[in-house]
Amino acid sequence: MNYDVAWKVVVYCEMATWAKTMKHLLDMTPGQLADWLVDQGHSKYRAGQIQEWLFQRGATTFADMTNLPKELREKLATTFSIMTSAVVAHDVSEDGSEKLLLQLTDRGQIECVLLRDDDIRRSICISTQVGCAMGCVFCASGLNGIDRNLTTGELVEQMLLLQRLLPAGERLSHVIVMGVGEPLANLAHLLPALQRASDTDGLNISARRITISTVGIPTAMRQLTERDARFQLAVSLHAPTDELRNQLVPVNRGTGIAAIMHEADRYFDRSGRRLTFEYVLLAGINDSPLHAEQLASLLAGRTAMLNLIPYNSVDGLPYQTPSANSTNAFRDILVAHQINVRLRRRKGDEINAACGQLRRRMGREQSES
Numbered sequence: 001m002n003y004d005v006a007w008k009v010v011v012y013c014e015m016a017t018w019a020k021t022m023k024h025l026l027d028m029t030p031g032q033l034a035d036w037l038v039d040q041g042h043s044k045y046r047a048g049q050i051q052e053w054l055f056q057r058g059a060t061t062f063a064d065m066t067n068l069p070k071e072l073r074e075k076l077a078t079t080f081s082i083m084t085s086a087v088v089a090h091d092v093s094e095d096g097s098e099k100l101l102l103q104l105t106d107r108g109q110i111e112c113v114l115l116r117d118d119d120i121r122r123s124i125c126i127s128t129q130v131g132c133a134m135g136c137v138f139c140a141s142g143l144n145g146i147d148r149n150l151t152t153g154e155l156v157e158q159m160l161l162l163q164r165l166l167p168a169g170e171r172l173s174h175v176i177v178m179g180v181g182e183p184l185a186n187l188a189h190l191l192p193a194l195q196r197a198s199d200t201d202g203l204n205i206s207a208r209r210i211t212i213s214t215v216g217i218p219t220a221m222r223q224l225t226e227r228d229a230r231f232q233l234a235v236s237l238h239a240p241t242d243e244l245r246n247q248l249v250p251v252n253r254g255t256g257i258a259a260i261m262h263e264a265d266r267y268f269d270r271s272g273r274r275l276t277f278e279y280v281l282l283a284g285i286n287d288s289p290l291h292a293e294q295l296a297s298l299l300a301g302r303t304a305m306l307n308l309i310p311y312n313s314v315d316g317l318p319y320q321t322p323s324a325n326s327t328n329a330f331r332d333i334l335v336a337h338q339i340n341v342r343l344r345r346r347k348g349d350e351i352n353a354a355c356g357q358l359r360r361r362m363g364r365e366q367s368e369s
Contacts, residue, residue: 022078022079022080022081023079023080023081024080024081024084024151024153024154025050025054025076025080025081025082025153026054026082026152026153026154026156026157026160026196027151027152027153029192029195030047030048030051030199030201033047033050033051034047037072040072040075042069042072046068046072048201049065049067049068050065050068050076051201051202052201053065054082054160055160055196055201055202055203058160058163058164059082060082060083061077061082062074062076062077062080062082063077083157083160083161084104084105084153084154084157085102085103085104085105085110085154085157085158085161086102086103087100087101087102087161088101088102088103088109089101095116096115096116097113097114097115097116098113098114098162098165099111099112099113099114100112100113100158100161100162102157102158102161104130104154106148108130108131108147108148109130110127110130110150110154110158110179110180111127111179111180112124112125112126112127112158112161112162112179113125113162113179114162114165114166120173121173121174122166122170122171122172122173122174123172123173123174123175123176124158124159124162124163124172124174124175124176125176125177125178125179126155126158126159126162126175126176126177126179127150127158127179127180127181128149128150128155128177128179128180128181128182128183128185128186128189128190129146129147129148129149129150129180129181129182129185129186130146130147130148130150130180130181131144131145131146131147131180131181132145132146132180132181132182133145133146133182133185133251134182134215134249134250134251135249135250135251136215136236136238136248136249136250137247137248137249137250137317137319138248138280138282138311138314138317138319139314140314140317141179141180141181143316146181149181149185149186149188149189150181150186150189151189152189152190152192152193152196155189155190155193156193156196156197159172159175159193159196159197159203163203171203172203172205173205173209174205174209174210174211175194175197175203175205175209175210175211176210176211176213177190177194177210177211177212177213178211178213178234182214182215182217183212183213183214184212184214184217184220184221184224185217185220187220187223187224190212191227191229194207194210194212194231197210198210207229207230207231208230208231208232208273209232210231210232211231211232211233211234211276212224212231212232212233212234213234213235213236213278214233214234214235214236215235215236215249215251215252216235216236216237216252216255216257216260216263216264217251217255218255218259218260218262218263221233221260221263221264221266221267222263222266224267225263225266225267225270225271228270228271229267229271230271230273231271231273232273232274232276233264233267233268233271233273233275233276234275234276234277234278234307235260235264235275235276235277235278236249236277236278236279236280237257237277237278237279237295237298238278238279238280238282238286239286239291240257240286240291240294240295240297240298241257241294242256242257244285244286244291245257248282248285248286257298261298265302268302268303274303274304274305275302275303275304275305276304276305276306276307277299277304277305277306277307278307278309279295279306279307279308279309280309280310280311281308281309281310281311281321281322281326281327281330282311282319282320282322283311283319283320283321283322283323283326284320284322285319287322287326287327287330288330289329289330289333291330292329292330292333292334293333293337295334295339296333296334296337296339297337299339300337300339304339304340305340305341305342306334306339306340306341306342307342307344308327308330308331308334308341308342308343308344309344310322310327310343310344327343331343
């Protein structure tokens with residue numbers, strides 16, 4: 001770790017000890033904030049002003065909120081924290097992607113990414129847990145297991161920090177919950193955070209432009225359906241049969257593809273949102289013509305999009321990216337079966353954009369320094 005980063009982390013850790021004694025403002029709903037303001041003798045409309053400073057005007061301290069009474073700003077500053085995480089690494093790719101490694105108050109680390117896809121689309125990918133318990137064998141996120149769920153405030157922080165990377169005149173257009181962790185294992189904190197993303201006084205991002213990615217937890221998928229969520233749902237399959245998926249995604253042993261597909265169908269029936277399925281192509285493992293035929297059979301008749309993702313290699317893991325010929329042949333078989341397929345272009349390779357890679361790289365550098 002270089003000296004500047006090390007110094008920032010030391011200072012941050014001292015500040016974090018103090019911040020732990022305070023409430024996280026971003027954990028509160030607008031209604032809860034309004035109630036607190038009334039209890040303090042202030043008008044409810046001040047909550048709207050605070051939300052505007054946070055989500056539209058990029059305030060980082062309460063002192064920035066100049067249209068609030070000084071007394072209120074001082075009370076807020078001694079009661080709440082706005083940002084509790086520190087940026088310990090910021091990598092920028094030639095394709096415009098930017099990745100942040102954040103250190104939390106308990107020294108856990110998470111990653112989040114800003115993706116620039118064209119002149120308009122500005123997508124962010126956020127994490128939901130410190131580590132991951134799903135055990136996908138090809139993924140860097142869960143190699144060290146799981147520590148904990150992120151709070152609502154920590155989820156919203158990622159969105160705000162990534163938004164601040166945009167120049168004036170640009171705004172976030174999409175949120176993808178596909179970073180470190182299994183989103184549906186943290187629904188209690190995730191759904192309020194996504195509500196702030198979609199609220200008109202929040203980030204004002206349409207629910208149809210917010211995607212939750214999951215390896216498939218049927219009970220949690222059912223909860224999402226019953227809560228009448230209107231977000232896009234992406235299911236990470238990675239294999240067309242239980243036999244192969246049990247090897248690649250061990251949590252599948254307790255669920256099975258049939259139960260996952262059943263709940264995905266129920267979510268589509270309730271929400272009307274077209275399903276998305278994710279399939280990471282691993283050379284010589286799940287990318288054969290037979291696998292393509294089996295996958296086509298599994299998806300037949302469903303209103304769905306299949307994202308094919310050539311594997312992004314992870315140091316220390318044996319899996320490889322398939323050749324372009326193998327990838328194209330796999331896609332062509334699916335297209336021949338009238339499956340809607342999108343071959344996802346890999347972005348941010350040089351900044352370790354795949355989940356968990358930057359965290360692992362920084363961990364190695366710290367241990368070697």
